Amino acid sequence: MSCNIFQKSIEHLKGLSLKKAYLFNNELNLYTYEDLLFFYPKGYIHLYTLKNISELSNNNNNNFVQILGNITDLKEINYKKGTIWIARLEDKTGFIELVWFQKNNILKNIKKNTKIIVFGKIQFFQKKIQIIHPNIQFSEKKYSIYPVYSIPYHLKKQGINNFFMINLLKNLIEESKNYIEKFFFQKYIKKKLMSRKNALIQIHFPESLENLFQAKYSLKFEELFLLKLFFLSKKKVIYSKPFPKIGKNFHNFYKHFLPFTLTEEQKKVLKEIWNDLKKPIQMNRLLQGEVGSGKTIIAILSMLIALDNGFQSCLMAPTEVLAIQHYSSIKEMLSKIGIKIALLTSSTSDSIRKCLYNETLTGKISILIGTHSLIQEKVQFKNLGLAIIDEEQRFGVEQRDKIWKKENKFPHILIMTATPIPRTLAKIIYHDLNISIIKKLPLGRKPIKTIHFWNKNREKAFEIVKNQIIKGRQIYIIYPTINTSLKKKNMNLMKGYQEIQEKFQKIKNKIGILHGKMNFQEKNMQMNKFLRGETQILIATTVIEVGVNVPNASVILIENADFFGLSQLHQLRGRVGRGIHQSYCILITNPKISIEGFLRIKKMCKTNEGLEIAKEDLKLRGEGNLIGTKQSGKNYFRIVNLIKDYKLIKDVFPIATNFFRKNPDFFQKRKNIFHKIIRNKIGICF
Numbered sequence: 001m002s003c004n005i006f007q008k009s010i011e012h013l014k015g016l017s018l019k020k021a022y023l024f025n026n027e028l029n030l031y032t033y034e035d036l037l038f039f040y041p042k043g044y045i046h047l048y049t050l051k052n053i054s055e056l057s058n059n060n061n062n063n064f065v066q067i068l069g070n071i072t073d074l075k076e077i078n079y080k081k082g083t084i085w086i087a088r089l090e091d092k093t094g095f096i097e098l099v100w101f102q103k104n105n106i107l108k109n110i111k112k113n114t115k116i117i118v119f120g121k122i123q124f125f126q127k128k129i130q131i132i133h134p135n136i137q138f139s140e141k142k143y144s145i146y147p148v149y150s151i152p153y154h155l156k157k158q159g160i161n162n163f164f165m166i167n168l169l170k171n172l173i174e175e176s177k178n179y180i181e182k183f184f185f186q187k188y189i190k191k192k193l194m195s196r197k198n199a200l201i202q203i204h205f206p207e208s209l210e211n212l213f214q215a216k217y218s219l220k221f222e223e224l225f226l227l228k229l230f231f232l233s234k235k236k237v238i239y240s241k242p243f244p245k246i247g248k249n250f251h252n253f254y255k256h257f258l259p260f261t262l263t264e265e266q267k268k269v270l271k272e273i274w275n276d277l278k279k280p281i282q283m284n285r286l287l288q289g290e291v292g293s294g295k296t297i298i299a300i301l302s303m304l305i306a307l308d309n310g311f312q313s314c315l316m317a318p319t320e321v322l323a324i325q326h327y328s329s330i331k332e333m334l335s336k337i338g339i340k341i342a343l344l345t346s347s348t349s350d351s352i353r354k355c356l357y358n359e360t361l362t363g364k365i366s367i368l369i370g371t372h373s374l375i376q377e378k379v380q381f382k383n384l385g386l387a388i389i390d391e392e393q394r395f396g397v398e399q400r401d402k403i404w405k406k407e408n409k410f411p412h413i414l415i416m417t418a419t420p421i422p423r424t425l426a427k428i429i430y431h432d433l434n435i436s437i438i439k440k441l442p443l444g445r446k447p448i449k450t451i452h453f454w455n456k457n458r459e460k461a462f463e464i465v466k467n468q469i470i471k472g473r474q475i476y477i478i479y480p481t482i483n484t485s486l487k488k489k490n491m492n493l494m495k496g497y498q499e500i501q502e503k504f505q506k507i508k509n510k511i512g513i514l515h516g517k518m519n520f521q522e523k524n525m526q527m528n529k530f531l532r533g534e535t536q537i538l539i540a541t542t543v544i545e546v547g548v549n550v551p552n553a554s555v556i557l558i559e560n561a562d563f564f565g566l567s568q569l570h571q572l573r574g575r576v577g578r579g580i581h582q583s584y585c586i587l588i589t590n591p592k593i594s595i596e597g598f599l600r601i602k603k604m605c606k607t608n609e610g611l612e613i614a615k616e617d618l619k620l621r622g623e624g625n626l627i628g629t630k631q632s633g634k635n636y637f638r639i640v641n642l643i644k645d646y647k648l649i650k651d652v653f654p655i656a657t658n659f660f661r662k663n664p665d666f667f668q669k670r671k672n673i674f675h676k677i678i679r680n681k682i683g684i685c686f
Contacts, residue, residue: 247308289438311385551579562597
């Protein structure tokens with residue numbers, strides 16, 4: 001038999017009909033022996049004891065049991081619709097029936113007076129206890145671990161149940177086990193792993209918990225080792241201009257105009273950034289920090305370092321509101337040291353836009369702040385050295401890429417966010433993106449209290465709102481849609497606006513409304529009224545998700561909160577808690593919400609930390625396509641879990657990196673082999 005056995009179609013596998021092979025192809029995406037071998041169990045059933053048949057009753061219906069007994073009878077019954085096989089299994093306390101609707105290889109070995117251990121789910125039929133398609137062991141060990149595979153319900157109706165999978169995998173392993181190759185890297189590393197052959201057998205049919213642990217560890221090690229080699233082989237060194245000095249602009253601002261003293265944490269982050277900027281290799285760093293933690297001041301100081309080395313900077317924000325806010329605050333802080341700063345958004349007039357294009361190209365503008373307008377081809381820099389992306393989760397991958405492909409020499413990249421998207425967090429874990437974290441909030445800030453109310457208790461939520469209004473605070477109330485409801489009982493902005501006006505008639509003239517369909521002038525007017533305190537309640541959609549800084553706002557109430565993603569909920573929560581007053585994030589939902597929706601709400605109530613939120617988001621949404629542009633989605637691993645296996649990642653990656661340094665051509669020489677292994681084992685497409 002050829003070593004290409006693993007590329008054989010599963011239609012050739014004993015126990016699998018052409019019809020079922022077709023279902024495996026289309027429903028489970030399993031085509032070859034190799035695909036099926038890597039179809040790992042989703043979990044395991046551990047049975048420590050044997051049951052006596054007399055202990056079984058209707059209370060045990062559909063429970064899994066393990067029974068030791070003797071076969072006392074075996075008969076074949078023919079019906080018009082087919083044939084069934086029934087064996088009688090007895091122990092000292094009673095008997096049960098074992099039933100097969102399809103002929104099984106095990107039936108050849110079952111004879112009268114054969115002692116076996118039977119494992120399966122018990123059922124009652126015509127007052128008789130039965131196990132349909134049981135799993136059989138011809139030994140007397142009293143403890144077994146059984147694999148459980150992920151099988152869609154409609155496949156189970158076609159006869160593809162867990163026992164069918166167990167028998168199929170047994171046939172596969174029996175036919176192919178002698179052709180399983182060793183871990184190619186075992187002889188190059190000191191870490192001792194279970195052999196690849198044993199690991200693949202034990203992952204499906206573990207003989208003990210220790211064997212199962214070792215098999216999982218070894219197969220995870222292989223997956224991560226291959227992935228790191230893949231990234232190292234694909235990674236190109238991108239060169240940028242180094243910023244070796246800190247000059248007069250930085251020192252002048254730092255000594256005389258810095259609005260507050262940097263915390264030790266902020267100083268540490270700034271040092272990490274400058275260490276990157278000093279190198280001729282492109283900085284690719286994420287600055288993660290809660291809202292109000294000082295990310296903007298770090299960005300300003302980084303741009304001054306670029307300027308002192310003769311380079312321009314740009315800062316791209318996802319909304320016009322946030323871009324204007326950045327422009328206003330940065331211009332005010334840097335006005336006294338004579339730095340030319342400009343703003344470019346979709347609302348910029350044609351005449352000003354033309355002038356900006358020219359001054360950016362000639363280098364007169366040192367810092368350009370804007371929205372998506374910055375990625376237009378007409379925007380050309382003289383010498384862009386630093387590109388900063390704020391709230392990166394609001395941009396697509398291709399949009400972010402366009403910023404740092406503005407010139408032949410790539411600028412250094414700094415990404416700022418309170419909550420990394422799953423794809424970004426995954427890239428951090430893979431060490432493809434460096435991270436700096438500002439954990440502490442400024443002095444005087446209090447953690448936001450997040451509270452969940454079911455819809456029937458919504459009046460309790462509005463009591464909190466009323467109390468805060470009495471104290472003179474301002475309120476955000478957020479809706480998922482403007483004038484449509486995704487379900488009958490869900491609130492929308494227009495309906496909510498009417499409700500709030502009725503509830504707060506005394507301040508009816510102080511209730512504002514803001515949504516995405518309003519033009520820029522209307523949005524700007526509403527935002528300025530809220531900023532000046534003329535509006536006490538702002539009814540809005542997620543248009544205020546980023547870029548609104550009102551220290552007096554102490555409550556954000558989010559209707560139908562389960563319709564929002566975790567990252568979005570955390571960003572919305574960040575609109576409050578910017579002053580010295582205690583702030584509240586109130587989440588209101590209908591009682592009938594999805595499990596995923598409930599988990600999101602639960603996580604929001606449990607933590608205020610953006611990185612923790614991002615980790616949970618990664619669990620729920622998946623890491624997305626790490627090579628392409630998809631920002632979330634399926635988990636591309638067969639067995640590795642990015643969050644649970646983080647310690648193993650930290651263990652494996654340095655070993656793989658060291659291996660790659662010593663064998664830089666190893667991957668390229670075996671490119672075709674590794675592409676096949678990675679594609680099949682990890683699911684990454686090239």
